[in-house]
Structures are given as C-alpha cells and as structure tokens.
Amino acid sequence: MNRKIFYFSLLSVAVASCSTVNNKQAVGDFEYAKHKEVPALKIPSGLAKPKKVDTYFVTDEINHEGPVGASVDVRAPSLVLPVAASTRTENTTSASKVWFDQVLDDEDLRAFIIKAIKGQLASDNVELTQIDEEGFEFKSDWYHKEVEEGSWLFKEITIAESIKYRFLLESKSHGRSVALVVELLDYMKTDKSGGSKKIDIIDQQRAEMNMLNEIIAQVDFQYRLKQQENRLLRANHKFVSLGENVSGEPAFIVEIDEDLLWSNLPLFFEEHGFTIKDLNESTKIYFVDYVKPETSFWDSIWGDSVPVVDLPNGKYQFQLEKMADKSVVTLFDSEGNALPEATLEKIFDVMESGLSFKDTF
Secondary structure, three states: OOHHHHHHHHHHHHHHHHOOOOOOOOOOOOHHHHOOOOOOOOOOOOOOOOOOOOOOOOOOOOOOOOOOHHHOOOOOOOOOOOOOOOEEOOOOOOOOEEEEEOOOOOOOHHHHHHHHHHHHHHHOOOOEEEOOOOOOEEEEOOEEEEEEEOOOOOOEEEEEEEEEEEEEEEEOOOOOEEEEEEEEEEEEEEEOOEEEOOOOHHHHHHHHHHHHHHHHHHHHHHHHHHHHHHHHHHHHOOOEEEEEOOOOOEEEEEOOOHHHHHHHHHHHHHHOOEEEEEEEOOOOEEEEEEOOOOOOHHHHHHOOOOOOOOOOOEEEEEEEEEEOOEEEEEEEOOOOOEOOHHHHHHOHHHHHHHHOOOOOO
16 A cells, blocks of 8 residues: 555544544543442441531432433533623523613614624524514524534535524613523434434523624624724714805804814914914904915925915904804904905815814814
C-alpha cells in the first residue's frame, strides 16, 4: 500500500474518533455508581454505641429513577443573555423569557421586536407564521441540523434533527415593556437507532435559550442600525435655511434656541473675522466690525484656513429674533439696511456651517 495513503487513512480514523467524544458525559470512569451503601454498624447488646456525627450525612431519600454515572448530563445550563439595551430577565421563572423596555420613543416596541424576529428567521432562511389575529403569537417553520461522520471521501449523515419554535409576546398595559418567550413547538430526530419525537429536557432548554439569545442579539443589531441612521440624519440635517424675519426682510432661519444661539455667536465672530464693538442684549443685537481674514499659503497647505464670509469690510449688525424653538438672524449694514437675499445666498454655505457650529462642537 502506498505509504501516503496509509498515513491519510490513520489520520481519518483519528479525526473520526475525536468527533465521537460525548460532551454530555463527565470525563473518567463511573465505578462509583456501582458501589453499594455501607450498612450501618451493628453494636452488640451491652456495649455503648459510639457517637454519631451527621455533619457530612447524605440522605437516601432521593429520586432513584434519575440518571446515574454515564447517564448524567454534565453540561452547564444555558442562560438568557440580555445584551440588548434595556433588556432584563426574570429570576422567578425557568422559561426562556426576556423583557424589553422602551428605548426608541418613535418606535412601537412590540412591532420593533416582531421585526427583529422576522429578521432573524429571514437570515436563517426559515419561514415565520403569525398564529393569532392580534400579533402576540408566532411559529417558525422547521430548523434543520445534520451531523456527518466519516472521512472526507466517505461521509454520511448519522444524525438529523428538526425543530420548530413558538414565539409568545406579552405586553404591559402602558406598552413600554414587552416580554418574549421562546418555546420548542415540535421536534424530530433521526439517527442510526431510528427516529424519535422526544427530546431531552436539557437539550430542549438549551435550544430554546439559544433561539431567544439569537433574537435578543438581533434586537440589539436593529437598535444599532437605528442609532447609525439617526446619526446620519443629524450629520446631513440642515440647521440653517434662508427665510424672512417678522418684517418680511431676508434672513437666516437657524434651528437653535435664541438664547443658546445668542451665547454662542461670539464663537462664530471670532472664527470668521468679526469683532464685537457693542451689543444690546434686550433687543438681541450684536454690533460688529468685519475685516476679511487673510489666508496664508501655509494655512491652505496644512488645512488650517477658515471659510471666508464674502462681504466687504465694514460695520454690520446681527439681530436675533425668536421663532418658536428656532432663531431668525437678520444682517444689517452700517446704515441699518437688511442685506439683500442675493447677498445672503452668496454667503450661505459659510454661514450655514458657522451658525450650525458643526465644526465647533
């Protein structure tokens, strides 16, 4: 026989042997299970009985029908992993159950969880069916799992398992807390010894917990997608637009509260060549001098240049007015005339960035 083929054969046998290790059993022998309890010491009449110590006494009043030795499942119990925001478990139940509390005020919590369940099953290529009309109970189609054994040339399916799940939703009356329970609905297993619809209670609990944790992770993923979407909306949102003041004069509309904008305008002036000469806080007017900043060659090289407001050097007034939760900013020249709309359009890009303070905070 070719020596290389012989080595590969030994390797295949070794791999196949490793795959047959049973992780449900403890490692070692089980001789202890064969030992009988030592009978109580019989003391002849007329002799004093020795003192009996019950410190390490183990009662025999137990369930003798339970597993012993090699039949004992030593795997650690599965636990609910509440990794999504505002999730919590119940210590009073052994069911595969988790509570979700409201995180997104603009989303219906139950609908959000149902969306996560559908998303998880869609990624698993498994159908989801709604059972009741109200949308509190769902069931999955079959999840299939197969175990192959043998060498890479001669593989065969030795174990095939199929599981269906039930998803039960429970909502508090205020709608801001929703519980999800995952139950094993149906089970089939086929192996070399035949077929069965019975599942070990520990395997059932592990399967239910695993599916519940998959859904929790999917809810967490959907939360993160929503947060990313909100960040992009804020990044692309226009806080400044062109409009008119109460007198019908061209002005900038800024989506910042008037008092907050008033206190932050000095930062804008300092960055863009305006010097405050006077102010009237009661009428919300800044009197400023403007000198167009000079940009050096090195500033442009190192990216330190500030966008320039394309206005002639001179004296200007910035007047703020309140409009609901927004502010109206009107620019006046030295003679008290509002700058025309064409001028505001010309400087809009610089003013939009400056008055929204995107590069400041």
